[in-house]
Amino acid sequence: MPLKAPPDQDIVIVGATGDLAQRKLIPALYNLHRQKLLPEKGQIIGAAPFEWDDQRFRDLAESAVKEFSRTPLQKTIFASFAERLHFVPLPADGDLSPLGSASTLDRRIAYLAVPPSAFTSLIEGIKTAGLVEGTSIIIEKPFGHDLKSAEELNRTLHDVVPEQRIFRIDHYMGKETVQNLLVFRFGNSLFERVWNREAIARVEITVAESIGVDGRGKLYEEIGAIRDIVQNHMFQVLSLVAMDPPLSFDAEAIRNEKVKVLESIQPIHPHDVVRGQYTEGTVDGEKVVGYRQEADVSPTSTTETYAALRLHLESWRWSGVPFLLRTGKRLPTRDTRVVITFHDVPLHLFKTAGVHTLHRNRLVVRIQPDEGIALSFVAKQPGPEVTAQAVDMNFNYGDSFKTSPPEAYERLLHDALEGDHTLFIREDEVEHGWAAVEPVIEAPPPITFYPAGRWGPEDAARIASPSHWDESVGSV
Secondary structure, three states: OOOOOOOOOEEEEEOOOOHHHHHHHHHHHHHHHHOOOOOOOOOEEEEEOOOOOHHHHHHHHHHHHHHHOOOOOOHHHHHHHHOOEEEEEOOOOOOOOHHHHHOOOOOEEEEEOOOHHHHHHHHHHHHHOOOOOOEEEEEEOOOOOOHHHHHHHHHHHHOOOOHHHEEEEOHHHHOHHHHHHHHHHHOOHHHHOOOOOOOEEEEEEEEEOOOOOOOOHHHHHOOHHHHHHHHHHHHHHHHHHHOOOOOOOOHHHHHHHHHHHHHHEOOOOHHHEEEEEEEOEEEOOEEEOOHHHOOOOOOOOOOOOEEEEEEOEOOOOOOOOOEEEEEEOOOOOOEEEEEEEEOOOOOOOOHHHOOOOOOOOEEEEEEEOOOEEEEEEEEEOOOOOOOEEEEEEEEEHHHHHOOOOOOHHHHHHHHHHHOOOOOOOOHHHHHHHHHHHHHHHHOOOOEEEEEOOOOOOHHHHHOOOOOOOEHHHOEO
8 A cells, every 4th residue: 555644743753963863763763754655734833942043944954865865865845844843942951841832743753863861851841741632752772771661661661652653663664575474474375374383493583784883982882782782672673573363453453463572582592692792803894992982881881782692482383492692882784684594305206316415405595785575495416417506595675676675664664654554663662672581681691802803702603503603605
């Protein structure tokens, strides 16, 4: 079904002068405006504790679109977009009442584009300012620091607005390839028939980054790879890979099945986790410093920049199938993918012909940067002898659809304006995700080190043998 313009409403961005707003939100809203996918009526109200006026906010937006938009700035289109843009200076004490007089409509959606530590005061500020009626709230991960704080954040939210007006964004859910997991699985009978323990030997998920902490040393010291990536991004992808078919394509039906997956994660023993931290090394031919030498990082830091986990799901479909998760910074390349490895054939028929090993069938879902899907299978090499070789059937988004996927925030913002919760995280998803990693957070295994530019610490071989982690392509 083609997208349409959402109902009339104002869009409020609290923290509109920050990095998230400039890099992601304003360019996404501009591109939605280009496609006529913003509400027909409604303002985009930026708010921050600065004495700015509308023009300065519009100048900021123009610079953001020029630098970060996936489509080039067109003057006539931006001029009509800029007419929507207005700025509200907020008092230093966090009073949000000025937003009430700035709104032109009774319905609004408020994006809290601020550090998570400010969520509680701003959510309570919405209530104090009398803005609860007609307001929906968007917040960005992480949703809490652990299970207890996540539960407290949920209570604070529900004290102000009901769950139906809460949108918890994980931008991974806006990626086309992540959404395609649903269509790929439930739209192709061939794969859904073998999507279980009878056919699948293991499931492996990698989120690899070549960058370091990118100037976020102070923030990263409080988070680490398990909180930053595993508990949200990776668990969201895991839930789509492992969920049972929903009763319908309704948002709650899909989210119900995702929750069941997270609820089925057996307690993760710290022995099944490797935590690593990068030291100085070489990435893309450039020498880089170690994590402890990054700005605002303790010289004795024990924060992990790498994590590898082995977990199991207590479910009929997946009993006995290991799920191997790996994420890290300063790895050789940026690469996010899911690899499904199928069981070996039950009887090797080609040994008498001198073929002693066969490559297992593998399905690779590439999420970024080279979005696509590949299926490897065994074929006979041309010639008189029987020689088996692994070959790939490859689907690439750019080649097949002649277009690049839209930015994740475009889809997510449009869905939030529509009131569609399908790609957003429900409160019980958050809490089950934190509960799964709680044993590791409470009793973390010691840090092991790896040089920048390598695929993590050698100790990760405990989680999966080297043959399972496919180093040659930077994936699992």
